[in-house]
Amino acid sequence: MVFGRKNVRTVATLHRYPFVVAGLLGIVVAGAMVAADVVTDKRYVVAVISPTPLLYHPPHEYPSSNTALSTLQPGENVKVLRVRYGKDFEALQVERSSGESGWVFSGGAIEVLSRGGER
Numbered sequence: 001m002v003f004g005r006k007n008v009r010t011v012a013t014l015h016r017y018p019f020v021v022a023g024l025l026g027i028v029v030a031g032a033m034v035a036a037d038v039v040t041d042k043r044y045v046v047a048v049i050s051p052t053p054l055l056y057h058p059p060h061e062y063p064s065s066n067t068a069l070s071t072l073q074p075g076e077n078v079k080v081l082r083v084r085y086g087k088d089f090e091a092l093q094v095e096r097s098s099g100e101s102g103w104v105f106s107g108g109a110i111e112v113l114s115r116g117g118e119r
Contacts, residue, residue: 044080045114046092048072052109054102059091060084069102072109 053068072078078094081101085091092110095101106112 043114044083044092044112046078046080046094046106047111047113048074048076048078048109049111050074050109052104054094054096054100054104056102058084058093058103059089059105060086062086069100072096072104 051074052072054070054072056067056069057063059066072094076096078096080092081095082093083090084093090106090112091103092106092112093101093103104110
């Protein structure tokens with residue numbers, strides 16, 4: 001029965017440190033939420049409708065200037081990596097087939113065909 005006593009001691013030790021247990025649980029829950037968010041973002045399907053600049057800085061951080069890395073062309077295939085929201089806009093971090101990645105705004109030149117949870 002040594003095994004049973006060891007488990008009782010471990011549980012008793014956890015009761016002494018409720019903030020540590022709560023903190024660790026919070027970290028696990030937050031990590032799961034971030035992972036779910038990333039998975040949902042990567043399910044977005046977009047179409048490039050007209051030429052649009054591929055921006056260096058994430059627009060949701062409101063940079064004072066934002067360098068265009070290159071221009072996406074109509075019909076170009078891109079993969080969505082992340083989605084961010086700002087006041088009155090949705091910004092998408094996309095990756096070209098060449099591996100180059102940057103940020104674009106949805107709407108206008110970029111049409112969102114399907115969002116992460118939609119069917």
